[in-house]
Amino acid sequence: MKFKGNAWKFGADVDTDAIVPARYLNTSDPAELAKHCMEDSTNPDFMKKMKRGDIIVAEKNFGCGSSREHAPIAIKAAGVSCVVAKSFARIFYRNCFNMGLPIFESVEAVDGIKAGDQIEVDGDAGVVRNLTTNKAFTISPVPPFMQELIEAGGLMAYTKKKAGL
Amino acid sequence: MPMTITEKILAAHCGKKEVKPGELINAKLDLVLANDITAPISIKEFRAAGAKKVFDSDRIALIPDHFAPNKDIASAEQCNLLRRFSREHDLSLYFEVGRMGIEHALLPEQGIVAPGDVVIGADSHTCTYGALGAFSTGVGSTDVAAAMITGEAWFKVPESMKFIYKGKLGKWVGGKDIILRTIGDIGVDGALYRAMEFTGEVIKKLPMYGRLTICNMAIEAGGKNGIIEPDDITEKYAAKRARRKYKFYKSDRKANYVDVREYELTGMEPQVACPHLPENVKPVSLLAAVNIDQSVVGSCTNGRIEDMREAARVIKGHEVHPYVRMIVIPATQAIYKQCIKEGLVDIFIDAGAAFSTPTCGPCLGGHMGILASGERAIATTNRNFVGRMGHPTSEVYLSNPAIAAASAVLGRIGRPEELK
Numbered sequence A: 001m002k003f004k005g006n007a008w009k010f011g012a013d014v015d016t017d018a019i020v021p022a023r024y025l026n027t028s029d030p031a032e033l034a035k036h037c038m039e040d041s042t043n044p045d046f047m048k049k050m051k052r053g054d055i056i057v058a059e060k061n062f063g064c065g066s067s068r069e070h071a072p073i074a075i076k077a078a079g080v081s082c083v084v085a086k087s088f089a090r091i092f093y094r095n096c097f098n099m100g101l102p103i104f105e106s107v108e109a110v111d112g113i114k115a116g117d118q119i120e121v122d123g124d125a126g127v128v129r130n131l132t133t134n135k136a137f138t139i140s141p142v143p144p145f146m147q148e149l150i151e152a153g154g155l156m157a158y159t160k161k162k163a164g165l
Numbered sequence B: 001m002p003m004t005i006t007e008k009i010l011a012a013h014c015g016k017k018e019v020k021p022g023e024l025i026n027a028k029l030d031l032v033l034a035n036d037i038t039a040p041i042s043i044k045e046f047r048a049a050g051a052k053k054v055f056d057s058d059r060i061a062l063i064p065d066h067f068a069p070n071k072d073i074a075s076a077e078q079c080n081l082l083r084r085f086s087r088e089h090d091l092s093l094y095f096e097v098g099r100m101g102i103e104h105a106l107l108p109e110q111g112i113v114a115p116g117d118v119v120i121g122a123d124s125h126t127c128t129y130g131a132l133g134a135f136s137t138g139v140g141s142t143d144v145a146a147a148m149i150t151g152e153a154w155f156k157v158p159e160s161m162k163f164i165y166k167g168k169l170g171k172w173v174g175g176k177d178i179i180l181r182t183i184g185d186i187g188v189d190g191a192l193y194r195a196m197e198f199t200g201e202v203i204k205k206l207p208m209y210g211r212l213t214i215c216n217m218a219i220e221a222g223g224k225n226g227i228i229e230p231d232d233i234t235e236k237y238a239a240k241r242a243r244r245k246y247k248f249y250k251s252d253r254k255a256n257y258v259d260v261r262e263y264e265l266t267g268m269e270p271q272v273a274c275p276h277l278p279e280n281v282k283p284v285s286l287l288a289a290v291n292i293d294q295s296v297v298g299s300c301t302n303g304r305i306e307d308m309r310e311a312a313r314v315i316k317g318h319e320v321h322p323y324v325r326m327i328v329i330p331a332t333q334a335i336y337k338q339c340i341k342e343g344l345v346d347i348f349i350d351a352g353a354a355f356s357t358p359t360c361g362p363c364l365g366g367h368m369g370i371l372a373s374g375e376r377a378i379a380t381t382n383r384n385f386v387g388r389m390g391h392p393t394s395e396v397y398l399s400n401p402a403i404a405a406a407s408a409v410l411g412r413i414g415r416p417e418e419l420k
Helices: A030-034 A071-079 A090-099 A108-110 A145-151 A157-162 B005-013 B039-048 B073-090 B105-107 B126-131 B141-150 B175-186 B201-205 B208-216 B232-239 B305-315 B333-341 B344-351 B401-410
Strands: A002-010 A054-058 A084-085 A102-106 A118-122 A125-128 A135-140 B024-027 B030-037 B060-063 B120-123 B133-137 B150-158 B160-168 B195-201 B226-227 B257-263 B269-271 B279-282 B294-298 B324-329 B378-381 B395-398
Touching: A002 B257, A030 A071, A054 A108, A054 A118, A071 A090, A084 A108, A084 A118, A090 A102, A090 A145, A090 A157, A090 B141, A102 B395, A108 A135, A145 A157, A157 B141, B005 B024, B005 B120, B005 B133, B005 B195, B005 B226, B030 B039, B030 B141, B039 B073, B039 B120, B039 B141, B060 B073, B060 B105, B060 B175, B105 B126, B105 B333, B120 B126, B120 B141, B126 B133, B126 B208, B126 B232, B133 B226, B141 B150, B160 B201, B175 B208, B175 B257, B175 B269, B175 B279, B195 B201, B195 B208, B208 B226, B208 B232, B208 B305, B294 B305, B294 B401, B305 B324, B305 B333, B305 B344, B305 B401, B324 B344, B333 B344, B378 B401
Parallel strands: A002 A054, A054 A084, A084 A102, B030 B060, B030 B120, B120 B133, B160 B195, B160 B257, B195 B226, B294 B324, B294 B378, B378 B395
Antiparallel strands: A002 A118, A118 A125, A125 A135, B024 B150, B269 B279, B269 B395
């Protein structure tokens, strides 16, 4: 899994209300939700300015707060290729692996990336390269069970197989 | 090997003699729940997988509580998805408007969750039921979709943190203040991925409603679950409500905790979480200069009859400040009726407060009390991130019911003692 794009930086404790405000939760349509991605965050113009493939880079505890799966759905549908953060909130982490938004943990990578840097994330090699500053960082390996979920195609595909559907 | 209560419950539900933190397990679920904003995704995923049957039509609870009674057409469509799916699959635990309540108040009240259970819910405050001595945790909609098919969920066994509360609670200080103090201490990710086990002499004496409040907010510290060992208080509560057999688990004396924290609560003031993080906690006396526009008493955190009584006791004989709107929302129909019976509704209305049918409503910025730009609310709810209750420039302060009621009268954040 390799991703390349411009980095959008966010601070600590970005909660799912910031990612998708509750006023938009009367729908679960990914395209609709994507329009409002990060609307109540520190970058409310995110959807006006981002390009497909861009990468969200955030401080600790990304995705905290509400369990709303609408949050990773919106991020993925907006065209963000992956999220790199120092740490992820638990339910958000689960949701990402379940529905297929690639996420990676790395303290040093987040510290070594500024807004607008061109970066490349190599999930298999476990490396993030900042192409703007020419520096490389390691990312925490994806736990084996989470790898299984990704390889299966997400939790529902995994469950289908297990349940013989 | 000695185990914590969380480890014991998980071990029992995956058929193992013992489990260790870090271990991956597949647990059988006693209950799966979702609401009107999370179930639509679950239902879509369930159908897309080609599933034809739910694992058990008596163990899936679908509750329209967030944007219900239907907030708008789109929300009405979402509620219809739940309604139709429940009929199609003959779900006994679908609760229609007029017969529902806020999920995390309704389910314990109705004995649908019980001590020793493993429960997952597509709602972050599913951790509430740990107050009954159950393992209960929030998950996403897709987890619930998979669980509706298999009746199981995967978990990584969490490490446990122990929180010991000592001393004596002052007047107007209760479960909400205890958990706010704790989150203020460890931060919004201080318990990330961990089980929060709440104990100590204060907890042992704390009535069930206070325990439910505490466990409700375990998620605000990033906790996987919050849990309180069951005891006589639990037995009294469960015995007259539980719809099925239940089991008490207790932590072994020599069980391992990754962190143990003690709090001396004697002399602690009521606590208030300030914008825009639940960890931004201050004692109420420091906030007397903060004017408010709205006061909300309700939610899965503090919408129970004891919370209603506390707010009523404070506001009785007083009037809501002319610049404030106060909105009181009992969490279930039974609590609503009890409020009428005890004369609390008269007290609220005579004071100039609005009294509403059960709903999550304003807590998540849904309806029934949204904030305009620059407005400020004090609320007995559980989160105060940017935009939580309305406009992104609005502000939310979190408190217990007594403080929310006193503040409604004063027009600023304040204490019952300040009301003449």
